[in-house]
Amino acid sequence: MAAEPGHDAVEVIGAKRDGRELSDAQIDWVVDGYTRGAVADEQMAAMAMAITLNGMSRREIARWTAAMIASGERMDFSSLSRPTADKHSTGGVGDKITLPLAPLVAACGVAVPQLSGRGLGHTGGTLDKLESIPGWRAALSNEEVLAQLESVGAVVCAAGDGLAPADKKLYALRDVTGTVPSIPLIASSIMSKKIAEGTGALVLDVKVGTGAFMTTVDEARELATTMVALGQDAGVTTVALLTDMSTPLGLTAGNAVEVQESLDVLAGGGPADVVELTLALAREMLAGAGRDDVDPADRLADGSAMDVWRAMICAQGGDPSAALPTARETQVVVAPASGTLTRLDALAVGLASWRLGAGRARKEDVVQAGAGIVWHARPGDAVQEGEPLFTLHTDEPERFGRALEALEGGYDVGDGSAYTPAPLLIERVG
C-alpha cells in the first residue's frame, strides 16, 4: 500500500484533517507533487479545505510559502543601482493607489517592481485600469522588467508564469472549491509571489470593511501579522497598514475613470483620501528601502512623479497624452434629499461598478475600459435634493438596472451634525 501513488497524499491530508502539524518534508512533498501533477486536484482540494478549517502553525505557513516559491523562478534586482520597494493591496473598491504610488516612489529614488495579477470580482484590477490607456501593454519579459526598473524606476506589469507556479495552480483551485477564506492560504499566496518577485522592501495595504475581503480589524490584523512575519523571515523588510474599506477610495471606481483620478493626484490635486493613502504608503516604502530622508509630498508638488508616470506609460507602449476612453452611455442618480452624505458603502459601489462592466466574473471575460461609477460627494459632504449623486458609465445600457439595484441601500443622506468620519489609517503592523 505504501507503493500506491495516491497513498502518501492521503496520509498528509489525513494528518491535517486530524489537526496534526505537517512536517517540513510533508509540506515540500505535497506542494511539489501538486505542481508536477503527482498530487491530484481533488487531493489538493481536500487538503485546502482541511487547512481552511484546521489552520496552520506559523512554521507550517512559512514552509508552505517557501515550497511555493521553490516551485518556480526568483527574480533578482541586486544589479540595480537603486533599492527596490513594492506595495500589495488585499483589494478594495476604487483602489487605484498603485497608479500614482509607483511613479511617486520611483521619483524619490527607489525602484518599484510591481508584478500584478488580474482582478476578479468586485474589487477591480490594476492591470485592467492601466489597459484603458491606448497602447499600454501589461506583458513584459523579465529582461524588460529589469531594464525599465533601471531606466524609468517603476514597472507595473503582469506577473510572468515562472513565479510561484504552485500558487498560480492552487489559486485557481481555491477559487472553485470554496477554500479562498483561509488566512494561511491567503498569506502564503500573496507572500510567495512577492518574495519570488525579488523586492527588497514590501508594504502591505490590508483593507478592512464591507468592501474588503477582511471585514473585521481582528481578521485583518491576523492576516497582516502573518504576512509581515513571512516577509521578514524571508529577508524582505515588510510592514503592513490596516486601512479602511467600508467607504470606497476617492470619487471613482472603474478603469479609465480611476486612471483620470490618479492623474489628478499626480498633478497635485485629487481627492484628499487618495492623496493621504498614497503618501502614507510611499513613506513606508521609502523607509523600508532606507530612503526616509525624502518627502514624497515634494515630488507630487514639483511634478517629478508625473514625469515618471509618463515615462512608465511610454516604456510599455502607452500614449500618456491620448484621450482616455469614455463609456457610450451614462445615467445619473440624484440625491433623494438635502442634507449630509453620512454613509457610502464600498461593497455596494464595487458591485455596481462590476455590474456596469468594469470587472470580470470569469478570468476569460473582457472588461470595458470606460465602464464604472463616479460619485459626486464623499461621506461628510453636503448634498442637495435632486442634484447628481452618482454617474454610472457603461457601453451596454441594459446593465444599468442591476447596477442601480446594487446601489440601493448603499448610502444614507441625513443629518450631518452627528457625523464623524472613520479614520482611513487604522493601524500599523511591522
Place this chain on the structure above:
Amino acid sequence: MAAEPGHDAVEVIGAKRDGRELSDAQIDWVVDGYTRGAVADEQMAAMAMAITLNGMSRREIARWTAAMIASGERMDFSSLSRPTADKHSTGGVGDKITLPLAPLVAACGVAVPQLSGRGLGHTGGTLDKLESIPGWRAALSNEEVLAQLESVGAVVCAAGDGLAPADKKLYALRDVTGTVPSIPLIASSIMSKKIAEGTGALVLDVKVGTGAFMTTVDEARELATTMVALGQDAGVTTVALLTDMSTPLGLTAGNAVEVQESLDVLAGGGPADVVELTLALAREMLAGAGRDDVDPADRLADGSAMDVWRAMICAQGGDPSAALPTARETQVVVAPASGTLTRLDALAVGLASWRLGAGRARKEDVVQAGAGIVWHARPGDAVQEGEPLFTLHTDEPERFGRALEALEGGYDVGDGSAYTPAPLLIERVG
C-alpha cells in the same frame, strides 16, 4: 456571477465550510450535479472534507442518502413469495459470516439478497472468498438475482452499476482524498446501497476494535444509531449489533480457508464464535422479516442450510463438491512459550493475511484464492511451547517476511488465570 457554472457549488461548499446546515435543495443539487459531472471532483473533495470536519445533521444525512439513492435504480422484491432480509458488516478480520448466514436464513423461509462490493485493505471481501470456489461467478443481472431469490432463496453477488452510482463515484473519491473517516459519509454510503437494493429488513453488524474501522464503542454506537435511523426512515426494518473485532473471527482469515470454515459451520461444527455470531444475526434477520417463529439453530442441525448453500453455489456456476484451492507454500509459527493465548490482535492477523496475498491494495489487484492465515488457538486456549500457533499460506514465499512482521507483537502467551474473554456481542441498537 450567478450564471457561472461553478458558482453554486462554491456557495454550497461555503455553507458547509462555515458550519451551516445545507437545505434539501442544496443537497439534491450537489449530489445530482456530481453524478452528472457538473460538480467537479475537486469541488466534491472539498465538500467531503468540509462534511468530515463539520459533520451533518440527522436531516442532512437522510437527504444526502435519498439523493444518492435517486441517482440510480432501485430494485423491487415485492413480487417474491417470501419476505427479504439482508445483513451488512462494516468489515472485520476473518469475517466470513455472510457465507453460512445467507443460506441459513433462506433455509428459514426468508430470502436474502446480498449485493456486495469488493474488499479493499486488510478486512477482505465476501466476493473474493466465494470466488475461490471453482466456477463460481459474482456478476448477475437484476433478472437473475430475482429468479435466484425465488428459486434458491439466497443470492450473494456483485452490486450492479445501476445502484446508487453517486455513491460509487463518491466512494472512490473519498478513498484518495482522506475523507473516509466521516460517520455521515460512511452511513449514507452503506445505507444508500442497501435501501436501493430493496431489502425489506436489514441487520447491521457494526464492528468495534483494533481490526475494525471503528475502534471505540462510542464511535460504533454513533454510526449504528445513524444507520438504523436512516433505514427506518426509508421504510426498511433496521437493527444493528455492535460486535467485537479486537480478536479475529474463527480460526481463519483469507479466501478458500474461510470458505472451508464456513462449510464446517454449515455442517453443524465450526468455531464457537462464528456459530454464535451467525445465529445472533440470523435471529435478528428473521425477526426483522416477521419470521421469529423459526429457530435457525434447527436448520443448521438438520442440514437444510447446507442444502441451500449447495443450491446457491450451483446457481451461480460454482461446484460445491470441488476441492478448494490451496496455496503453494506454507510456513508455521510456533508458540514461544507454554501457557494461555491471552491476546490475538485482529489488525495484526488482518495485515498478515493481506500481505500473504489474500487481499488487494488497489481495486485492479488480483487476490490469491489459497492465501491466508490459520491460527490453531483462540484467546483463552492453552498453547504449548514449540507447537504450531499459526500456519501462513501463500503462492509467493517472498511474502512470508512482511506477513511475519505484521504478526510480531500481535499476540501474547502468558498466565491464563487472570484471563477473561471479551464478549462478542457488545450492544444492540434498534
